[in-house]
Amino acid sequence: MKIRSGGHDYDGLSYVATVPFFVLDMFNLRSIDIDMETETVWVQSGAILGELYYRISELSKTHGFPAGVCPTVGVGGHFTGGGYGNMMRKYGLTVDNIVDAYFIDVNGRIHDRKSMGEDLFWAIRGGGAASFGVVLAYKIKFVHVPEIVTVFRVEKTLEDNATDIVDQWQHVASKLPKELFVRLVIDVVNSSTRTGGSTVRVSFISLFLGDSKTLVSIMNENLPLLGLSQSDCIETSWIRSVLFWTDIAIDSPTDVLLNRTPSSSYLKRKSDYVKQPIPKTALEGIWEKMIELQPAQMIFNPYGGKMAEIASTATPFPHRAGNLWKIQYLANWNQGGAETAQRYIELTRKLHRYMTPFVSKNPREAFLNYRDIDLGVNHNDRGSYLEGRVYGIKYFK
Template structure:
């Protein structure tokens, strides 16, 4: 562990640095070795380096010999380890990237596009403590914990508390909250980041700051401005939400030949206008529309609501299942009932598939003829799936500038996914071509000027920073091409915050926020 004298000495050095220090990889590795205990630092020469690197990677696209990987991985178990990594990086010109769950869709938390400029990773997976306070309805959770671990920890303390995060249990808390984070209770409670009430962060000077220490603008930026730009958040304080003792769920399939196009067209009007206690999302795949719903109440209310607002869907009492909130988490994560809650603690194994994802926001209902023509895309080789998540409710009642996430007024979000298990070039081209082709086809019907995208669904097709470029002064204009789709008018404020808290752009990757000079 770093000594206090070392931390204070490096603090003085880092304050004096206004531009990036010349890169000295040998000095950086020596600095880490001098101030961290054995078993924390893994260099590319370490026998365990490959397994440590792959532990959190979820996408086989980035497990190749050609992928530029970190010079060093620091397996932090304490905030002081993060401080040491940052201060050694500042002193020796080696940038640091934080890694929590490894679900960054472009792998920017653990890989680079350009091998010419070395970087290090601070892996937070071992920092996963969860402390739930039922009395104050709050929880402190470390960035390395997964959403599944968080949900499990809450449920173990109270059956009447929950958290409005995402569906994927292996997603890291740090990355999810950093991008805003939406889930099945967002229409009732808003984004996951809306419920962050405090945080502890290591800044670009290696200081440990809480909400009061970082200030209003810095705290605003970390709750949706994307990970890896404003420091390394090591823990978050969350406001939990009340959940009923019983919730209701259903999943119904409506194939194309059973009016799926008509139902999708009507769904666009119905789903965003439903009561806040219910969400009705759609998964479109093959020639089928799968309607999935969570209702914060019993089946009688759920079926009645569907019958009143969307009778065409034909939901009956037989379709509806009652369960506890934590059982509903398992239901949507693993598609079934009777699953043990301990499944939420499984962080997954080595990556087993390749995938590409993109996102869109829809503000005006898409015509029926477009939905009808879209079915042909799901007959192509390499076809993937679409997920449609409706907004409205609480989402539409919060200002788009309340946090960096600006897309709250959309009708719904569209997620495009392509998955494949064959590492051949032909398979990759088919699947990548499918997702990019359908995304292009949808351009006339989604948000414009700019066409929106979710930073929780990173997409390098939008553009990238030149990671090795030392010209900080021009980086803002270059980054607007991808930054404004993610953040719209909030991008400028994020860049201004960056210029205050990290003017030398130490926390930098191919889609990190640049300083605005």
């Protein structure tokens, strides 16, 4: 049985198998019951994040929820794997803000937190609930956001001193005020000045829970090489910041978040955690490798803040204090066919292998929600535990 809420499993494990199977699709279970008095929401597993955000925004300009930046992601899978977003440095993960759940066990009995017990409630908040049963709904806590937040996107290439700026970012990103999240998206683009015609571009993308004047002051004190100015910043509401982060025009009607249709491109994703700054000379080597392996990309998501304050045993999600940032490796392509897919997948694997000296070790940690069958699979037979242990240690340390 495959359980699907939004169908965003990166390796398709919610709807693909090599043996006969059926899909339990949660599509019709997507009610969202908001209680403003207690600042809580019961949200069913088949809802998408965009629906949740939109329904919250209908009732309040000063509440939000710290979950992912892709609005078509399903609540069920996102929550159960320890979903994160651009407010995690302030409020932690989805699982850090869940207070109850409705859960069906193997015997068809429906439980809430009290009847399932604290051990099972702990496990379904970051441990991948499909291993234990079916989560029908989660009860979550709102978080407070200001009426005005600030976003920016600033792009720098190697010719714009990107290496020095990334080097400065890696030393400060996890130490910035909790209200500030600055992500890096690193890809390869054409260059008219570099030998070979390609250069590395680094996009600095941010959400700040505050006004632009304060943001510019913080950035110029901590990351002066970026040269952020107020003209780079957009002050907006939290709900419209969701549009900005999804590359939707920020002045679009916010009900666009109700669209459940995801992008249709093919993709491969992998993950890593970084615990020590990468030497500047090594960054230069990484850029050369990315140019060689284009169009493989990387995204750096900073940790610190609230993430460093929550114990690694508080939920099954263990990647807390000691992590500077998480890497997402990605490749996207539009052409079908096994040969094309294998080419792009291998580019991503090669970049992942190249990064081995610079990431966590013993184990080399990975993020459960970036499901990656390269780490291992099991065959649901007598050896399942030993097979699962291989990748389980990477996901859960």
